[in-house]
Amino acid sequence: xxxxxxxxxxxxxxxxxxxxxxxxxxxxxxxxxxxxxxxxxxxxxxxxxxxxxxxxxxxxxxxxxxxxxxxxxxxxxxxxxxxxxxxxxxxxxxxxxxxxxxxxxxxxxxxxxxxxxxxxxxxxxxxxxxxxxxxxxxxxxxxxxxxxxxxxxxxxxxxxxxxxxxxxxxxxxxxxxxxxxxxxxxxxxxxxxxxxxxxxxxxx
Amino acid sequence: xxxxxxxxxxxxxxxxxxxxxxxxxxxxxxxxxxxxxxxxxxxxxxxxxxxxxxxxxxxxxxxxxxxxxxxxxxxxxxxxxxxxxxxxxxxxxxxxxxxxxxxxxxxxxxxxxxxxxxxxxxxxxxxxxxxxxxxxxxxxxxxxxxxxxxxxxxxxxxxxxxxxxxxxxxxxxxxxxxxxxxxxxxxxxxxxxxxxxxxxxxxx
Amino acid sequence: xxxxxxxxxxxxxxxxxxxxxxxxxxxxxxxxxxxxxxxxxxxxxxxxxxxxxxxxxxxxxxxxxxxxxxxxxxxxxxxxxxxxxxxxxxxxxxxxxxxxxxxxxxxxxxxxxxxxxxxxxxxxxxxxxxxxxxxxxxxxxxxxxxxxxxxxxxxxxxxxxxxxxxxxxxxxxxxxxxxxxxxxxxxxxxxxxxxxxxxxxxxx
Amino acid sequence: xxxxxxxxxxxxxxxxxxxxxxxxxxxxxxxxxxxxxxxxxxxxxxxxxxxxxxxxxxxxxxxxxxxxxxxxxxxxxxxxxxxxxxxxxxxxxxxxxxxxxxxxxxxxxxxxxxxxxxxxxxxxxxxxxxxxxxxxxxxxxxxxxxxxxxxxxxxxxxxxxxxxxxxxxxxxxxxxxxxxxxxxxxxxxxxxxxxxxxxxxxxx
DNA sequence: GGCTAATCGAGACGGTACGTCTGGTCTTGCG
DNA sequence: CGCAAGACCAGACGTACCGTCTCGATTAGCC
Numbered sequence: 032x033x034x035x036x037x038x039x040x041x042x043x044x045x046x047x048x049x050x051x052x053x054x055x056x057x058x059x060x061x062x063x064x065x066x067x068x069x070x071x072x073x074x075x076x077x078x079x080x081x082x083x084x085x086x087x088x089x090x091x092x093x094x095x096x097x098x099x100x101x102x103x104x105x106x107x108x109x110x111x112x113x114x115x116x117x118x119x120x121x122x123x124x125x126x127x128x129x130x131x132x133x134x135x136x137x138x139x140x141x142x143x144x145x146x147x148x149x150x151x152x153x154x155x156x157x158x159x160x161x162x163x164x165x166x167x168x169x170x171x172x173x174x175x176x177x178x179x180x181x182x183x184x185x186x187x188x189x190x191x192x193x194x195x196x197x198x199x200x201x202x203x204x205x206x207x208x209x210x211x212x213x214x215x216x217x218x219x220x221x222x223x224x225x226x227x228x229x230x231x232x233x234x235x
Numbered sequence: 236x237x238x239x240x241x242x243x244x245x246x247x248x249x250x251x252x253x254x255x256x257x258x259x260x261x262x263x264x265x266x267x268x269x270x271x272x273x274x275x276x277x278x279x280x281x282x283x284x285x286x287x288x289x290x291x292x293x294x295x296x297x298x299x300x301x302x303x304x305x306x307x308x309x310x311x312x313x314x315x316x317x318x319x320x321x322x323x324x325x326x327x328x329x330x331x332x333x334x335x336x337x338x339x340x341x342x343x344x345x346x347x348x349x350x351x352x353x354x355x356x357x358x359x360x361x362x363x364x365x366x367x368x369x370x371x372x373x374x375x376x377x378x379x380x381x382x383x384x385x386x387x388x389x390x391x392x393x394x395x396x397x398x399x400x401x402x403x404x405x406x407x408x409x410x411x412x413x414x415x416x417x418x419x420x421x422x423x424x425x426x427x428x429x430x431x432x433x434x435x436x437x438x439x
Numbered sequence: 440x441x442x443x444x445x446x447x448x449x450x451x452x453x454x455x456x457x458x459x460x461x462x463x464x465x466x467x468x469x470x471x472x473x474x475x476x477x478x479x480x481x482x483x484x485x486x487x488x489x490x491x492x493x494x495x496x497x498x499x500x501x502x503x504x505x506x507x508x509x510x511x512x513x514x515x516x517x518x519x520x521x522x523x524x525x526x527x528x529x530x531x532x533x534x535x536x537x538x539x540x541x542x543x544x545x546x547x548x549x550x551x552x553x554x555x556x557x558x559x560x561x562x563x564x565x566x567x568x569x570x571x572x573x574x575x576x577x578x579x580x581x582x583x584x585x586x587x588x589x590x591x592x593x594x595x596x597x598x599x600x601x602x603x604x605x606x607x608x609x610x611x612x613x614x615x616x617x618x619x620x621x622x623x624x625x626x627x628x629x630x631x632x633x634x635x636x637x638x639x640x641x642x643x
Numbered sequence: 644x645x646x647x648x649x650x651x652x653x654x655x656x657x658x659x660x661x662x663x664x665x666x667x668x669x670x671x672x673x674x675x676x677x678x679x680x681x682x683x684x685x686x687x688x689x690x691x692x693x694x695x696x697x698x699x700x701x702x703x704x705x706x707x708x709x710x711x712x713x714x715x716x717x718x719x720x721x722x723x724x725x726x727x728x729x730x731x732x733x734x735x736x737x738x739x740x741x742x743x744x745x746x747x748x749x750x751x752x753x754x755x756x757x758x759x760x761x762x763x764x765x766x767x768x769x770x771x772x773x774x775x776x777x778x779x780x781x782x783x784x785x786x787x788x789x790x791x792x793x794x795x796x797x798x799x800x801x802x803x804x805x806x807x808x809x810x811x812x813x814x815x816x817x818x819x820x821x822x823x824x825x826x827x828x829x830x831x832x833x834x835x836x837x838x839x840x841x842x843x844x845x846x847x
Numbered sequence: 848g849g850c851t852a853a854t855c856g857a858g859a860c861g862g863t864a865c866g867t868c869t870g871g872t873c874t875t876g877c878g
Numbered sequence: 879c880g881c882a883a884g885a886c887c888a889g890a891c892g893t894a895c896c897g898t899c900t901c902g903a904t905t906a907g908c909c
Contacts, residue, residue, distance in 0.1 A: 043875065043876070043883090044874080044875055044876075044882075044883035044884045044885075045873080045874050045875045045876095045883075045884055045885050045886085046874090046875075046885085047885070048874095048885070048886070051885090051886075067356070067357065068356075069273075069357050072863085072864060072865085073864075073865075073866085074863085074864060074865080075864090077887095081887090082886085082887080083886070083887045083888060083889085084865095084866080084867095084887095084888090084889090085866095085867085085868085085885095085886080085887080085888085086885075086886065086887075088866065088867080089885075089886095145356040146356075148352055148353075148356045148412065149352075149353055149356040149357065151412055151413065152271070152272075152349040152350075152352045152353040152356070152412060153271065153273050153353065155414055158412070158413060158414070159413060159414070162413050190428070191421075191424050194421055194424050194425060194428075197406070197409070198402065198405075198406060198425070200409065201402075201405040201406045201408070201409035201410075202401070202402060202405045202406075204405070204409055204412075205401070205404065205405035205408055205409065206405075208352065208355055208356060208362070208408075209355065209362060209363060209366050210359055210362070210363070217395075217398055220395050220398050221398060221402070224394070224398075224429075224432040224433065225428075225432060226432075227431065227432040227433075227434075227437045228428040228429060228430075228431040228432030229428065229431075230431075230437075233431045233434075233437060249852070249853045249854045249855090249904090249905060249906050249907080250853095250854085250906070250907095251853095251854075252854070252855070252905095255854090255855075276894085276895060276896090277895075277896075277897085278894085278895060278896085279895090285856090286855085286856080287855065287856045287857060287858080288857090288858085288896095288897080288898095289855080289856085289857085289858095289897095289898085289899085289900095290854085290855065290856080292897065292898080293854085293855095296897095455880080456880070456881075459880090459881080475764070475765065476764070477681070477764075477765045480868095480869065480870085481869080481870070481871080482868095482869065482870080483869095485882095489882090490881085490882080491881065491882045491883060491884085492870090492871080492872095492882095492883090492884090493871095493872085493873085493880095493881080493882080493883090493884095494880080494881065494882080496870095496871065496872075497880085497881095500871095553764040554764075556760055556761075556764045556820065557760075557761055557764040557765065559820055559821065560679065560680075560757040560758075560760045560761040560764070560820060561679060561681050561761065563822055566820070566821060566822070567821060567822070570821050598836070599829075599832050602829055602832050602833060602836075605814070605817070606810065606813075606814060606833070608817065609810075609813040609814045609816070609817035609818075610809070610810060610813045610814075612813070612816075612817055612820075613809070613812065613813035613816055613817065614813075616760065616763055616764060616770070616816075617763065617770060617771060617774050618767055618770070618771070625803075625806055628803050628806050629806060629810070632802070632806075632837075632840040632841065633836075633840060634840075635839065635840040635841075635845045636836040636837060636838075636839040636840030637836065637839075638839075638845075641839045641842075641845060655857095655858095655901065655902070656856075656857035656858040656859075656900080656901055656902080657857080657858055657859050657860080657899075657900045657901050657902095658859085658900090658901075659859070660859070660860070663859090663860075663861095684889090684890060684891085685890075685891075685892085686889085686890060686891080687890090689861095693861085694860085694861075695860070695861045695862055695863095696861095696862090696891095696892080696893095697859090697860080697861080697862085697892095697893085697894090698859075698860065698861075700892065700893080701859075701860095
């Protein structure tokens with residue numbers, strides 16, 4: 032009686048092919064590493080993914096959209112660093128910033144970072160989304176760690192955790208952009224200087 | 236020594252047209268502001284400069300080369316900031332970083348920064364040159380100011396001026412890239428934190 | 440009488456939908472008149488017939504096959520002329536050729552003739568079938584009428600009725616093809632000349 | 644002296660490549676013979692002509708336009724028959740109609756005729772032009788020959804030479820279209836019947 | 848002022864990739 | 879299992895630029 036053709040029992044003539052979708056995303060990731068974002072072509076993508084152009088245009092509409100999906104789905108080297116927190120803020124920051132720098136120093140890290148930067152420069156809206164997606168976990172980690180430091184009395188109460196996170200992200204991105212990875216010394220100097228700047232007893 | 240215009244030196248049958256050259260560079264600058272680096276086409280450049288494609292290819296060889304020359308010749312908003320040095324390091328850094336941030340916050344500053352970033356991501360070699368050309372004066376200014384601070388006993392002896400300069404450049408670039416200019420508060424926070432981090436007498 | 444759905448006629452799990460079939464054929468006829476054979480697309484046909492592409496491909500396999508069936512089933516203007524035979528050969532030929540010309544002069548007649556010609560040029564096998572189907576009645580009529588004329592002593596014994604029929608068909612087709620319908624004067628001239636050529640007492 | 648820069652001495656930056664033009668026309672002629680008009684693609688043409696698509700689109704704008712030029716320039720088998728006129732009308736007509744039929748019976752003649760028919764059915768305007776171009780010489784020849792016959796007293800004064808020419812053209816076209824060349828017997832029968840129909844002294 | 852040679856504009860050329868369209872096949876779920 | 883719906887692969891369409899290549903016209907410096 033209540034019956035069995037609920038309005039959500041809609042027509043699903045043929046579902047989107049998950050295989051085709053993954054092939055395209057994989058092809059995009061491969062192409063990025065191979066030649067950078069600008070060198071990626073939809074036709075090349077279609078061919079190397081074994082997919083027709085129409086299938087790509089049906090679902091994505093632009094190169095940037097594919098990149099976006101590829102990044103949002105896949106893991107991004109250097110961005111997913113999860114560093115365990117110890118009781119020593121300096122140790123933790125050093126470990127985390129070192130890991131991020133190292134991730135962005137590897138060839139595929141540089142290629143990916145450049146692709147991200149290019150697409151952000153070219154497509155503002157997508158850039159914001161990607162940045163948010165990649166920066167958010169970092170900001171979160173830093174915020175959490177700084178809060179703990181504050182609780183432990185190591186850190187001034189007026190420091191802006193987001194600003195610190197953004198500073199690190201900016202530095203790592205810039206290094207990848209110009210192709211000169213941050214040296215361990217530079218990492219060390221930056222962390223030490225930061226610690227001095229946010230230490231609890233500093234003036235003013 | 237004896238002389239230097241041998242009869243076989245029949246060079247300079249016709250000098251390069253300076254007018255054509257400037258037209259192209261101007262067209263490039265205009266096109267960058269209008270639609271970003273990727274949207275610039277050689278054909279469009281040729282047309283809006285009233286110049287033939289061949290003339291462009293004869294002298295430049297690539298879009299990036301034109302951009303390079305356009306930037307090296309012209310002024311770059313946000314990069315040419317020349318701030319007078321006072322006796323107060325904090326005042327000077329604040330003034331300078333504010334000026335740079337403001338320059339990059341204006342629409343044409345953002346467009347230019349994005350173009351720079353795009354071309355750097357796409358053409359590594361040119362990117363290095365441009366970065367050097369634009370970053371060098373900044374590094375110089377910062378180095379000089381920090382040296383004075385050190386001499387005046389305001390600044391620790393172990394701070395790395397280049398690292399500081401790069402940090403500021405990276406932050407300003409990143410802000411332009413994601414289209415979210417640095418707020419005055421963020422500028423203030425960054426400068427204050429930096430000062431604490433480099434102040435003479437801080438530990439360790 | 441009693442009626443006829445015996446239980447043993449369950450051999451055919453589900454019969455082909457006659458409605459869908461007719462929709463497609465109707466859509467084909469409509470599309471032909473609207474834009475010519477080449478402008479017909481299977482997708483357009485499917486849509487305007489309210490039928491899925493697969494249904495068309497399941498039963499026909501090609502545009503030409505649909506056209507073939509559409510023409511074999513439907514009536515063809517100018518081809519189905521049935522003119523009563525009188526005792527006067529000239530009157531009959533005039534009447535018949537005029538009717539055929541007039542049929543092919545009307546807009547839908549021209550469109551259909553063109554479609555036929557196109558499909559014949561493109562698909563030889565189907566073209567032969569269609570030509571046979573459409574020309575046969577004509578040849579029959581002409582043969583019969585000429586035979587009567589011969590019997591009546593009006594017509595030479597060596598005339599080739601099929602050749603005459605083909606000549607008329609060719610002339611009418613050609614006129615439709617180039618879009619210049621045969622004028623009544625041209626029809627008259629042709630018939631008169633033919634009659635002279637086949638008249639019983641002519642030499643050699 | 645009087646002057647030397649006449650306004651018609653216009654800029655001719657680089658003349659159109661005659662070689663490319665001929666390659667395309669040749670490729671079109673070859674493709675027509677190979678697979679018929681509908682099977683010709685611009686891309687295939689470009690490739691087999693060793694020419695870029697853009698070059699084709701620059702000059703022609705449509706497949707039909709290329710065909711038109713190809714036919715207007717090249718020789719058309721069966722259409723260019725030039726038969727010497729003797730004093731015997733029957734001999735001449737027989738010779739000419741045989742030659743035309745034979746030309747259209749050869750494979751390339753059939754292919755070309757079909758292509759012509761297809762394009763005429765599909766593109767009315769071009770069809771008219773092509774028909775005029777190909778039919779005109781035939782009509783001329785027939786008209787001239789009939790006029791001579793009339794002058795010699797062999798032919799009735801009221802015959803319409805154009806009608807006769809069109810009849811032959813229609814018959815030959817139709818034969819090519821359905822792929823059944825006119826047999827020598829059919830040719831003979833047609834000529835003989837025609838001669839009887841137009842002979843001077845026939846009634847009415 | 849005439850000669851010479853590289854410049855300039857214009858734009859045709861062979862190409863690559865674009866984004867769109869249609870053809871013909873395959874894959875769902877409903878009836 | 880027929881059918882509507884529509885996703886799929888394939889490939890042609892016509893367009894936009896690419897970077898190279900003629901062209902005739904222009905022009906700066908040396909005779």
